[in-house]
Amino acid sequence: MSSVADQQDIKKEKILEAAYQQFLHYGYSKTTMNEIAGALSMSKALLYYYFPDKSQLYIAVTRKLALEYLQQLEENTSGIVNLKDAFIYQVNTHHDFIVNNYNFFDFIRLNEQNLPEEIWQIIEQIRQGEVGLLSDAITSSAARGEIKPVNNPREIVDLMLDALQGVRVGAKGLKKNTFPKKEHLDEIHKKRLLLIDIFIKGLMN
Amino acid sequence: MSSVADQQDIKKEKILEAAYQQFLHYGYSKTTMNEIAGALSMSKALLYYYFPDKSQLYIAVTRKLALEYLQQLEENTSGIVNLKDAFIYQVNTHHDFIVNNYNFFDFIRLNEQNLPEEIWQIIEQIRQGEVGLLSDAITSSAARGEIKPVNNPREIVDLMLDALQGVRVGAKGLKKNTFPKKEHLDEIHKKRLLLIDIFIKGLMN
DNA sequence: TATTTGATAGTTTTGTTAAAAAAGTCAGGA
DNA sequence: TCCTGACTTTTTTAACAAAACTATCAAATA
DSSP: OOOHHHHHHHHHHHHHHHHHHHHHHHOTTTOOHHHHHHHTTSOHHHHHHHSSSHHHHHHHHHHHHHHHHHHHHHHHHTTOOSHHHHHHHHHHHHHHHHHHTTGGGHHHHHTGGGOOHHHHHHHHHHHHHHHHHHHHHHHHHHHTTSBOOOSOHHHHHHHHHHHHHHOOSTTOTTTTOSSOOGGGHHHHHHHHHHHHHHHHHHHBO | OOOHHHHHHHHHHHHHHHHHHHHHHHOTTTOOHHHHHHHTTSOHHHHHHHSSSHHHHHHHHHHHHHHHHHHHHHHHHTTOOSHHHHHHHHHHHHHHHHHHTTGGGHHHHHTGGGOOHHHHHHHHHHHHHHHHHHHHHHHHHHHTTSBOOOSOHHHHHHHHHHHHHHOOSTTOTTTTOSSOOGGGHHHHHHHHHHHHHHHHHHHBO
16 A cells, blocks of 8 residues: 555655756756756646755755765675774765765855755764764774774764865865865875875874 | 165065055955055055066965965974974964964955966965975984884875865864864864874874 | 646846946156 | 056946746646
8 A cells, every 4th residue: 555655755756866867967056947847757836846945855865865875884884894994985985975976066066155054964964974983983993902992983083084085186285175176086085095094003002 | 785676675575565464454355456555655556567467466475475484384393303293383383374364365265266376386385395394304203213114205294284184173074165264273273283193193113 | 635737926147238446557757 | 767647448336137947826637
């Protein structure tokens, strides 16, 4: 028996999927509600039946992506025993996440200064998720005697994620303090792995 | 005997100083050439006798600031024996530099995407200066056996400076990927000191 | 009653133009 | 060579209309 609520959820899912494809392809400002509706062969008005407005639709898609990202992170991190591997896996997954959805984040790149609160909440949730998983990894690593005991593992992880975030290309330093260019992501990724190496050693016994 | 060139330099210096004060107080776009001239009790046309245009004047002031910053760094870093202290001194000096000139950098903050090439060159020079001093510190530290031998000290320092740059406040992670707010600078500074602590340990024997 | 739509209302973006303000030039004076 | 007042050119700002898009709603469908 498929309830009404189920049906609505299915429909919503379909809309989210179509919206995601459009946003990914054209970016937020260049996709119109008409196009999304067109891709689904439904009327624009119906989109407004399921979602209050365009930005809420975008936020819903973002929320879904964030959830999937965290789930993927969670599934695999728990199985990792080595602390360094945990960080490497985090960085790799994060890297793929950014690369695969690069255009989707146009909205965030362009509105950096004035993002809706919900987006910051999602970003905050992702960060908290990452910090949670990695600080657990630190705690258990400390318990195994692999690294020194750590007073506040969350603080350490938070700092490390900031540091990784700061890694940029081309010695420009301040330059491109904003979102990195797509073509630089791989170089950044390599540098991050080196940073992990040194940072982990800095925590060791 | 004061030569013509000397006299010109003195005049230029006066202009740079007055321009610096105006830029620091009002930011680039809100200070007019008339105001700068007025502060010096000279005509606007004279400014154009000494400097080709407004942006070149701003760039000249920036260049002067950068030079002073690097000189200060150089004077004191050479006397420091401990590697960690060298990094701490760098971060402290950098912190003061940003705090003291915060409004002056309005121009850079607002035009991040489209800065004149000369500004990037100055930023690059600052970075190279920092990397030079700190990689020397690393090399001599390695020679003393304080840390492990390092293949490419410049690469390590570059990475470290990127990481320090990435340190932000409020767990927001991505948020304020742009220039940090003035009121956050102190918290950032504290985090950076912690990062230095761990990073240096990671390099140690 | 839940879902859907065409028509339409309301808002934002884009393009145009004119006035104001600031940047930048120059002939001529000390 | 240094300096200025008057002048020209460029940029910014404001106002406004047209176009594009978002968002709403009464009515149709199932």
